[in-house]
Structure formats: C-alpha cells, structure tokens
C-alpha cells in the first residue's frame with residue numbers, strides 16, 4: 001500500500017453495508033434482506049476498491065482518513081473479523097475517528113473487542129425508542145434490555161465514546177413514552193445522542209398508511225422535551241438533531257456538514273472530492289460485478305455551480321451551532337428564531353424547529 005498523502009482539511013471515508021435482517025417499514029436506505037449470500041464477496045470487493053483508491057496512480061488517490069464511518073444497512077450483521085479486515089485496509093491518520101453503526105440485537109462483547117482491535121473507537125447504536133410498544137410499531141426487532149447489554153459490551157471492550165440514535169413520532173408514542181426514552185438513553189451515559197423525527201419516505205410501507213404518520217405539533221413538543229432533558233444532562237446541541245458532550249461531536253458528520261471531502265465505498269455510497277459529488281451503483285450485485293471486472297462503480301455525478309454550493313453551505317451552517325455570517329440573513333426580522341453570537345446568526349430552540357423555513361431566507 002502506498003504512503004497516504006498528508007492533508008490539512010479532515011478527510012472522511014464512508015463504508016456502506018447493504019444488508020439487514022429485516023426491513024423497518026419506515027426505512028428507504030439501500031439495504032437488502034435477501035442477499036446475505038453476497039456478504040463475503042461484497043467485503044472482498046470493498047477491500048479491492050479501497051486498495052485501488054490507495055494507489056498513487058489512481059485518478060483520485062485517497063489521503064489518510066481522519067474519520068471513517070461504517071453505516072448501513074446493518075454492519076453488525078456481517079462477520080466482525082470480515083468487517084475488521086475491511087476497516088484495517090483503509091489508510092487512516094493515527095488519531096482517526098472510526099465509527100460503526102450497530103443494531104442492539106447483534107452486539108456482543110466479542111464483536112466489540114474485534115472492532116476495538118481494528119481501531120474502532122466510536123459506535124452508534126440504533127436505539128430508536130425505549131418503549132417496547134413503540135419499538136414494535138416501528139417494526140424494530142430489539143427490546144430495551146438489548147440496548148443495555150449492547151452498551152455494557154461497548155464499555156467492556158474499552159470503546160471510548162458512543163452515540164445512541166433515537167427516533168420520535170412513531171405511531172402510539174405518547175409524550176410520556178418519549179420522555180422515558182430520553183431518560184432511559186441518558187441513564188446509559190452516552191457521550192452523544194441523535195434524535196430524529198420519524199420521516200415519511202416515499203416508497204416505504206409507512207408512506208401508504210397516513211393514520212400512522214406523525215403530527216407536526218406532537219413532533220415539536222417532543223423536540224422541545226428532548227432538548228430540555230439533554231441540555232440539562234450536559235449534552236450540548238451542536239446540530240439541529242444532534243447533542244454531544246463537548247469534545248464528543250461526530251467528526252465524520254462534521255466533514256459532511258462543512259462540505260468537506262469524503263470517499264464512499266460500497267453500493268449506493270456517495271462521495272465528494274474536489275467540488276464534485278458522485279455516487280455508486282445501487283445494488284450489491286452490480287457493485288461486486290463491476291469491481292471484479294475492474295470497471296468504475298460510479299453511477300453518476302455532478303459538479304455544483306459555485307452559487308448553489310455557497311447556498312448549500314449556508315443551509316448546513318445554519319443547522320449547526322456556529323450559525324451563518326451576519327450578512328447571510330436578515331435576522332432582525334426573525335426575533336426569537338435567531339440570535340446574534342459573535343456576528344453570526346444562530347438558531348434558537350424555536351428556530352431549530354423552523355430550520356427549513358429559515359433556510360429559504362438565506363442570501
């Protein structure tokens with residue numbers, strides 16, 4: 001393997017694992033439940049693809065990764081040592097953040113030890129809810145006790161930091177269920193919590209059942225409750241849907257939110273290199289086949305015009321605690337929605353609930 005090039009801006013690597021035991025009926029991610037026979041070939045293809053991008057004669061040689069994020073799908077569905085081999089094939093900086101998304105059902109102490117030995121120093125656990133009836137209505141397979149076991153396994157392996165992923169707005173979720181979810185999550189003392197409103201994605205079974213869709217006022221109440229509880233526990237909101245203990249913000253997501261460069265590996269993975277965005281073929285079958293034939297796996301790409309790129313950058317900054325430069329918004333017209341900090345407009349809690357509307361006013 002060639003020596004990675006040094007770089008000043010953080011560089012991210014995303015690995016996509018497109019396999020799940022069961023598809024949640026709200027999820028539109030590129031994942032399959034009937035292609036597990038492809039797993040070994042898929043992991044081999046990832047290693048070949050990473051090796052090609054590590055060579056100096058590749059048109060887009062990768063610098064050493066500052067952040068690696070293994071997402072899915074369900075990375076914990078594949079053999080941990082197989083996944084560890086793929087992670088170890090990625091050239092990375094000595095202090096790189098290396099995250100794996102974990103489904104609570106799958107996590108074992110041995111799996112976490114294998115990950116830790118491969119350099120994984122952060123996991124993100126898909127908790128979603130601590131209320132069994134809400135987990136059922138979301139179509140999840142785990143129960144809250146699995147989450148506690150998973151967190152114990154993470155700690156016992158010495159993995160220093162972890163995120164808990166929560167969803168609010170599932171059918172049958174009362175405000176008190178959501179409060180219990182947030183307090184149950186906090187009791188596990190995570191360094192990071194993501195809380196996303198259940199989004200209705202076109203083409204999913206949930207999209208066809210309007211009676212199970214969340215209500216906007218209910219979502220707003222739940223956001224406010226979560227923000228108050230998480231803040232009181234010492235987690236700081238640093239992006240509309242993300243809270244962290246200072247120093248534990250997700251560096252990988254910050255690469256995305258700061259429009260940094262990243263390389264995606266695997267089917268349906270997206271990349272952004274030198275102002276160009278591109279994405280890979282969608283299915284694992286096609287990805288494996290193209291890698292075997294030594295052909296490009298890119299499905300399509302685009303170069304954003306400078307003005308669109310600037311506006312997109314402002315929209316992303318607006319969602320972050322750093323906010324947007326004063327001249328990018330007429331914030332005086334939005335009292336209670338944005339506040340001026342160090343000459344930048346930053347969303348208030350009420351403003352965070354209206355981030356998309358405020359985005360329309362950026363200039």
Ligand SMILES: C[S@@+](CC[C@H](N)C(=O)[O-])C[C@H]1O[C@@H](n2cnc3c(N)ncnc32)[C@H](O)[C@@H]1O
Pocket residue numbers: 026027028029071072073074101102103125126127128165166167196197198199200201
């Ligand atoms: C795509 S999953 C991958 C990790 C893992 N399979 C899991 O479910 O936790 C990453 C996160 O996206 C969330 N997610 C997927 N579809 C969503 C939707 N329609 N609305 C809100 N969150 C969603 C999942 O619940 C999960 O926390």
Ligand code: SF4
Pocket residue numbers: 019020022023024027028029031072073074103126
């Ligand atoms: S939410 Fe996670 S577990 Fe459920 S189908 Fe999507 S990727 Fe798979």
